[in-house]
Amino acid sequence: MDHPGNTSTIKQADAAQPAIALAFANRRQALARQPWVSYALVLINVAVWLLTLVSGAALMQxxxxKMLVWGGNAASEVQRGEWWRLLTAVFLHNGLMHVAMNMAALLCTGPTVERVYGSRRFILLYLGAGLAGSALSLHFSAQHSTAVGASGAVFGVAGALLVAALRHRRFLPTMLSFYTLGGIGLLLLDAMVRGFGSERVDNAAHVGGLLVGALLALILPERISGRHDARQARWRTAAAGAAALAITAAVALAAPPAKVDVRSAFEAGATMERALREFDMVMGRLALEEKAANAGRMSQPMRADRQRQVHGPAFRKIGADLAAVRLPPADPRAAVLRDLQRMAALMEELAAMPAAFSKGNERVEPADPARHAAILIEVRQLRMRILNWQRAHAPARP
Known part of the structure; x- marks a missing residue:
């Protein structure tokens, strides 16, 4: 049975709800300026994604x-002095679903937060949370890969909305307050749980953005209560900006040395792919020349001469390019690199091998037939291993 005093309090609270709802509606109407920054940020993010798309990025992944070239966040590059990547990474997305989900979340939370804190402070909140998320990512995802996305900034906006709803519960109707807090809490919890369950999700950026967004919301003056004078508002805004920069710098400087030199790893991969293409091109020319010699369109001595003077140096150059590649011992491409180097060395040896010609130069015989046959067998085996590795590590098609 309810206590009479409690029953009276509940009835008074229920009776006050219409007045609270009316006051909230009036305040919301007073704050209902067009949230142009939220919409502008959505347009900027989508425009940047479209630019990357037309510049060679795949639709889904x-x-x-390419994300690194366009400004993605990587610890190895930031620690070389490219601090601007902490900001540019916030405006990059690696696929359609990535940008769509982040922008949908921004549209759901951004306009309300912008109306509560004002457009200029909303920019500070968004960028501060995004920078902090990028800085914390230097300790985790960006240690060994390229991290991109506005999710840190978007989580910061959600954190600010959560703080605003908690601080100003008395201005919100009970049901609206309940649904606002509960809905934001569930969304954040769901995103964090899914993030920790996937290696492709940069949860460090989520956590960093959420915490700093909530902190900035506590510092920044809001417009619901209307209790802050202009001077106090300026000081609090300056303090929030200084806090965002200080936290970003401190977290970024505390990051451990990068586990992977991302730029070198990408350059190594590009060198290996280029070497394999050049190897296939030289092998293709060798096959065409052999066919031409067998058909009588090229003499066997000329064919042997081209092997020594043209194709041998080509294989030597491929081997030199591959020798310059440096991979960590644990890199899964290390075995493929060794196979490529071995294959180039074998073909260089084959091209330089002396040959004997039949009477009339109709046929060519290697001076060491057994070695010649062994080289061809090993090259075929190496090529098959490389092809199998490429198939196993080919990116999945959307």
Whole structure:
């Protein structure tokens, strides 16, 4: 049975709800300026994604090396002095679903937060949370890969909305307050749980953005209560900006040395792919020349001469390019690199091998037939291993 005093309090609270709802509606109407910054940020993010798309990114999953070139966040590059990547990474997305989900979340939370804190402070909140998320990512995802996305900034906006709803519960109707807090809490919890369950999700950026967004919301003056004078508002805004920069710098400087030199890893991959293409081109020319010699369109001595003077140096150059590649011992491409180097060395040896010609130069015989046959067998085996590795590590098609 309810206590009479409690029953009276509940009835008074229920009776006050219409007045609270009316006051909230009036305040919301007073704050209902067009949230142009939220919409502008959505347009900027989508425009940047479209630019990357027309510049060579795939629709559903952009290559990580291209994300690095366009300004993605990587510890190895930031620690070389490219601090601007902490900001540019916030405006990059690696696929359609990535940008769509982040922008949908921004549209759901951004306009309300912008109306509560004002457009200029909303920019500070968004960028501060995004920078902090990028800085914390230097300790985790960006240690060994390229991290991109506005999710840190978007989580910061959600954190600010959560803080605003908690601080100003008395201005919100009970049901609206309940649904606002509960809905934001569930969304954040769901996103964090899914993030920790996937290696492709940069949860460090989520956590960093959420915490700093909530902190900035506590510092920044809001417009619901209307209790802050202009001077106090300026000081609090300056303090929030200084806090965002200080936290970003401190977290970024505390990051451990990068586990992977991302740029070198991408350059190594590009060198290996280029060497394999050049190897296939030289092998193709060798096959065409052999066919031409067998058909009588090229003499066997000329064919042997081209092997020594043209194709041998080509294989030597491929081997030199591959020798310059440096991979960590644990890199899964290390075995493929060794196979490529071995294959180039074998073909260089084959091209330089002395040959004997039949009477009339109609046929060519290697001076060491057994070695010649062994080289061809090993080259075929190496080529098959490389092809199998490429098939196993080919990116999945959307």
């Amino acid at each position: 952009a290559p990580a090396d």
